[in-house]
Amino acid sequence: MVEALVWLGTLVFAATGALKGVEKGFDLLGVLVLATVTAVGGGSIRDVLVGTLPPTALRNEPLLWSVVLVGLLVFRFHPRVQALGPLIYYLDTLGLGLFAALGAERGLQAGLGPFGVALAGTLSGVGGGVLRDVLSGEVPGILYRAGDLYASAALLGAWVVYLAYPLGPGLALFLGAGTTMALRLFGRRLGLRLPTPRG
Amino acid sequence: MVEALVWLGTLVFAATGALKGVEKGFDLLGVLVLATVTAVGGGSIRDVLVGTLPPTALRNEPLLWSVVLVGLLVFRFHPRVQALGPLIYYLDTLGLGLFAALGAERGLQAGLGPFGVALAGTLSGVGGGVLRDVLSGEVPGILYRAGDLYASAALLGAWVVYLAYPLGPGLALFLGAGTTMALRLFGRRLGLRLPTPRG
Amino acid sequence: MVEALVWLGTLVFAATGALKGVEKGFDLLGVLVLATVTAVGGGSIRDVLVGTLPPTALRNEPLLWSVVLVGLLVFRFHPRVQALGPLIYYLDTLGLGLFAALGAERGLQAGLGPFGVALAGTLSGVGGGVLRDVLSGEVPGILYRAGDLYASAALLGAWVVYLAYPLGPGLALFLGAGTTMALRLFGRRLGLRLPTPRG
Numbered sequence: 001m002v003e004a005l006v007w008l009g010t011l012v013f014a015a016t017g018a019l020k021g022v023e024k025g026f027d028l029l030g031v032l033v034l035a036t037v038t039a040v041g042g043g044s045i046r047d048v049l050v051g052t053l054p055p056t057a058l059r060n061e062p063l064l065w066s067v068v069l070v071g072l073l074v075f076r077f078h079p080r081v082q083a084l085g086p087l088i089y090y091l092d093t094l095g096l097g098l099f100a101a102l103g104a105e106r107g108l109q110a111g112l113g114p115f116g117v118a119l120a121g122t123l124s125g126v127g128g129g130v131l132r133d134v135l136s137g138e139v140p141g142i143l144y145r146a147g148d149l150y151a152s153a154a155l156l157g158a159w160v161v162y163l164a165y166p167l168g169p170g171l172a173l174f175l176g177a178g179t180t181m182a183l184r185l186f187g188r189r190l191g192l193r194l195p196t197p198r199g
Numbered sequence: 200m201v202e203a204l205v206w207l208g209t210l211v212f213a214a215t216g217a218l219k220g221v222e223k224g225f226d227l228l229g230v231l232v233l234a235t236v237t238a239v240g241g242g243s244i245r246d247v248l249v250g251t252l253p254p255t256a257l258r259n260e261p262l263l264w265s266v267v268l269v270g271l272l273v274f275r276f277h278p279r280v281q282a283l284g285p286l287i288y289y290l291d292t293l294g295l296g297l298f299a300a301l302g303a304e305r306g307l308q309a310g311l312g313p314f315g316v317a318l319a320g321t322l323s324g325v326g327g328g329v330l331r332d333v334l335s336g337e338v339p340g341i342l343y344r345a346g347d348l349y350a351s352a353a354l355l356g357a358w359v360v361y362l363a364y365p366l367g368p369g370l371a372l373f374l375g376a377g378t379t380m381a382l383r384l385f386g387r388r389l390g391l392r393l394p395t396p397r398g
Numbered sequence: 399m400v401e402a403l404v405w406l407g408t409l410v411f412a413a414t415g416a417l418k419g420v421e422k423g424f425d426l427l428g429v430l431v432l433a434t435v436t437a438v439g440g441g442s443i444r445d446v447l448v449g450t451l452p453p454t455a456l457r458n459e460p461l462l463w464s465v466v467l468v469g470l471l472v473f474r475f476h477p478r479v480q481a482l483g484p485l486i487y488y489l490d491t492l493g494l495g496l497f498a499a500l501g502a503e504r505g506l507q508a509g510l511g512p513f514g515v516a517l518a519g520t521l522s523g524v525g526g527g528v529l530r531d532v533l534s535g536e537v538p539g540i541l542y543r544a545g546d547l548y549a550s551a552a553l554l555g556a557w558v559v560y561l562a563y564p565l566g567p568g569l570a571l572f573l574g575a576g577t578t579m580a581l582r583l584f585g586r587r588l589g590l591r592l593p594t595p596r597g
Contacts, residue, residue: 027393030342051451053250061312113459137338139535143428194425226592229541252449260511336537
């Protein structure tokens, strides 16, 4: 079940990466590179930092080939994929919550404290998107989009995993992923936004 | 023999990095940084991902000092080096083929599957150039230059290594490097180009 | 004593990162991300390269939380922090010298040669700032600011550590950090500047 959700989240991340490549007018290879980087980049950065080498994702061949398949489909049918905007938004939120929670668990297993766990979870959720943005020549969206709780939602979800882990791994992951998703989905509706510097 | 070719490839990569630094108007340190990053960055990224730490290149002092020497020569005599354009093109293609094939072999030794091996080989060949471009404030050329088969040539060469390895390492490396070089050199002449997104 | 200076240097680096985030108009999360990346990014890159995983800084919870506290203070009181410009300049120079020297020692302990040690020291001193610049969408300042001996000062200080280490670790670190700080502080006054390419 979690395995199936991880697949779904990874493939949706791949689609958002491929769409960015199409939007930038990159060639087929560029689109596939952005799909792959967005899909597995965050977890790979986390794996490098906690010392799990080679990173888990680079040893999951069926997942990697599926990422490329999604990249090819987006490349070929991008107008139809773009029309799925709202669905992608929800599935991307699902992926964010899931990866942040599972990444936090990996941080716990590596013996990190609350800050390290939050970092491991957040990087797992948003690291691929940051790489995607930097490679596209853009400032990472997570740094300035005050009105879209994305990295901050992942961060709080990772903390919930840290705090709730003594209650049992399954429950902690569920609560953590739920926190991230709820913050992202309801944050904008409730008018939550991060402050920006004054003056 | 392979050792000598690796040196040659590394030093040509260093020259292309240094030329980019000169073109950007960077200072001496910036030119040497780009030379070093371009020369040993790809192999170092690969070594981080497969867990060979410190990366091999960072322990090869004679090679590192030679990279700096090339950087100094380019800094001082860049108009003459630029005049060597076609020669640099051929030697850069040699380096690309070689690093992609040797990087693929390192991926095989790390127990990776076909996608992981292709990634290890491609990163070895193009990772330094990607770092060079990002540090120079440019979008990596491999993402959008549809008419120059570069990363895709490295990718296919790495796959040839993967497929031909059971026939013997030497033959596999030869075939893989040859595939990459042939695709790069004849691709443009044959009008091969990667597709770009429609509409 | 060294411990206290490392804290001071790290927190000043955090302040410079947070100031960059404020200057760019990033939101609160962006400011805190830049503070953290600038403060612990250089040492973490070095730790990845020498294979110390997870990186030391990611296991130092009190330091990480202090970095965030500094980020929050800068976010809230940035005009007053900016008014401390000269003080920040001196403390930043202290941090640079210290991190370059301590990073060089870590390179020595990893068995690296003179080039590798210089690289480990320089990356420790400037790597966080390079990440900060790249994430902010800027070309790293160390590549082109010929008149501000910064990375080159770190590099020479790291070499002094390498050369003086046989005289005793304490003395070597003192001489190395002193070299970096002296070069930075007096370099501009003495009109020292790196050459830039001709023509």
